[in-house]
Amino acid sequence: MHSPSLPEDGQHYRWTEEELAGADIPDGAKSFLASTGLPRVMGSTTFEFGSFDSSGPLVIGADDGVRVYVNPTGEVWHESIDGKEGDQFMNSSVQQLAHFAGVWTSWYEGLAEASDEEVKAAALAAIERLKECDPAAFADEERWVWPLMWEDLLYMCG
Numbered sequence: 001m002h003s004p005s006l007p008e009d010g011q012h013y014r015w016t017e018e019e020l021a022g023a024d025i026p027d028g029a030k031s032f033l034a035s036t037g038l039p040r041v042m043g044s045t046t047f048e049f050g051s052f053d054s055s056g057p058l059v060i061g062a063d064d065g066v067r068v069y070v071n072p073t074g075e076v077w078h079e080s081i082d083g084k085e086g087d088q089f090m091n092s093s094v095q096q097l098a099h100f101a102g103v104w105t106s107w108y109e110g111l112a113e114a115s116d117e118e119v120k121a122a123a124l125a126a127i128e129r130l131k132e133c134d135p136a137a138f139a140d141e142e143r144w145v146w147p148l149m150w151e152d153l154l155y156m157c158g
Contacts, residue, residue, distance in 0.1 A: 011039060011040060012036070012037040012038060012039055012040065013037050013038055013039075013040050013049055013050040013051070014033070014034060014035070014036070014037035015030075015033040015034050015037065015051060015060075016034070016051075017034065019051045020033060020034060020058070023058040023070070024057070024058070024072045025058055025070045025071075025072060025074055026073070026074040028074070028093075028095075029070055029074045029093065029094045029095075032093075032094050032095050032098070033060070033094055036098065037049075037098075038050075038060065038061065038094065038097065038098050038101065039098070039101050039102065039105065042101045042104055042105055043104060043105035043108035043109055044108045045063070045104070045149070046063050046064035047061060047062070047063045047068070047101070048061055048062055049061035049068070049101075052067070054067065054069070056069075057069040057070060057071055057072075057077075058070045060076070060094065063078060066078065066079050066081055067079045068090065070094060074092075074093050074094070075089065075090075075091070075092055075093070076089075076090040076091040076092075076093070076094060076096075076097045077089055077090060078090050078145050085143065088143055088144055088145050089136065089137065089139075089140070089143075089144045089145070090137065090144070090145045090146065091134055091136075091137050091146075092134050092136050092137070093134075096133065096134040096137065099130075099133060099134075100130055100133075100134070100137065100146060103126055103129065103130060104126075104149075107122060107123065107126050110122075116157040117157075119153075119157050120154060120157040123150060123153055123154055123157070124154075126150075127150050130146065
């Protein structure tokens with residue numbers, strides 16, 4: 001696996017036709033990854049997005065070395081960290097992943113000087129908006145990636 005290369009705008013990675021050639025994902029996902037792309041990094045997390053060497057599904061990112069990939073239906077999944085629990089659902093599409101990553105990063109950057117109470121209130125509001133956008137991402141609050149990330153954050157706020 002190699003780290004994503006820096007895209008032209010420095011903020012997003014856009015996949016090339018060559019990188020998407022042969023990828024078994026919906027055309028809409030390919031088009032989005034090529035035209036809009038994903039943020040290279042996601043504020044305050046270990047997630048990074050870009051083109052990664054892989055066999056099998058199209059790997060679009062990593063979370064501290066653990067692969068994030070798109071399956072043939074266009075869903076985004078996070079490989080199991082320990083190999084025992086099975087892979088974790090992230091989002092219904094790469095478009096939803098981009099939206100969620102943007103909300104997380106904007107939320108994180110906007111609250112650097114906020115009190116714990118302000119952080120918690122803003123996080124709860126963001127969670128509700130995200131649940132409306134992609135309900136499947138919160139369907140399993142014990143195992144799916146996004147509920148666990150927000151839960152960890154809320155725990156730190158007390």
